Amino acid sequence: MSARAIWKGYLAIGDVGCAVALHSAIDAQERTSFHIINRDTGNRVRRQYVDEDTGKPVDKDDLVKGYDQADGKTVILEADEIRQAVPDSDKRLEMSAFLPCSEIDTLYLERPYFLAPADAQSIEAYDLIRDSMEAAKVAAVAQTVLFRRVRSVLIRPQGRGLIATTLNYDYEVRDPAESFGEIRKLKIDPEMLALARHIIDTKMGTFDPAGFEDRYEEALAELVRAKIAGRKPKKLPKRKAANVTSLLDALRKSAGAASDTKATGRPAKDRKTPAPAARQKKAS
Known part of the structure; x- marks a missing residue:
């Protein structure tokens, strides 16, 4: 079954374009998830908005956005006002600039999505755009309204498709000098x-x-399995702390271990690793 599109629009380079569909590239459903439970009754609990001063519950219809000013006053923004302030979406992803893939600063990458042709009629133009970008080894920058916000998107070829990654704005990324200065x-x-x-x-x-x-x-996942089976959970092996007296000793010891690993013919990329817990659960 094909993935459900979360957005549909039009991908364009000038007058060349095609209908496209955006699909989430991340699936958080594989992770172990929990509900919040009342220990005494075993029932689920739900969140409720409460007035900070009166302590009384607030109905959903009475909730509005507030912006705190420097003088302590709060500006109230109604939902309709916010909707009207957001630019209307024309559902168009206009690729306005291209840059070499090697120049992409990963610090600005936010969340990836799969960008696929929306219908059979769009495949030819889609392939033309994708193949041209792959041949030139470039990515494209585009803007559109996604999820009620104007977002910059980086589009790059991968396999037979295109990856669209939302970008952080410059003002959202902190100055590295704050940490490295x-x-x-x-x-x-x-x-x-x-x-x-x-x-x-x-x-x-x-x-x-x-x-x-x-x-x-x-x-x-092991804790959940153990609770269901009525046993103690198996402990994951702890990483051993190196017993070294100096940075040079640590390097010498690590270099020796690395040489032994290389001699076995099993470099890092070939070592076997356990399957993620979620996949183990599916198999059981």
Whole structure:
């Protein structure tokens, strides 16, 4: 069964375009989820808005948005006022600029979506756009109204399709100097640099998300299975802390371990990793 589209519009480069559909690329349903329960009754509980001063519940129809001013006063915004302020969507993704894929700053990437042709008549133009971008090794920047907000979107080819990733605005991304500004430049021992480079070389691999281990999800799923079975949950193995006295000793020890791993013919990219807990549950 094909995925349900969460938005439909028109992808265009000048006069060339096609109807497209946006699909979520992230599925959070695979994660272990919980309900909030009343311990005494075993019943679910629900959230309720309560007036901060009177303590009385507030009906949904009486809820409005408020903006706090510097002088302590609050500006009230009605739902209709907010809707009228948001630009109307023309459902058009106009690719206004292209840039090399190598120049994309991942700091600005927010959330990915699959951008697919909306119907059979759109496939030819869609393929033309995708193939042209892939040949040029470029991504495109476009803007449209998504989820009641004007959003910038980065569109790039992947496989037989296109990935549309919403972008953070410049004012939303904090200045790196806030975190990195006080880092002093130090002169590093050449031996330490050589050892670090050796470790990196022996651990070179490929980007394979299937090998990522979600230890938190795995632990939660095991806890649920154990509670159902009436047993104690199995403990995940703890990572061993290295017993070293200096950074140079740590590098030497790590370099030796990396060399042993390389000698076995099993670099990082080929090691077997446990399947995510959610997939294990499906199989059981």
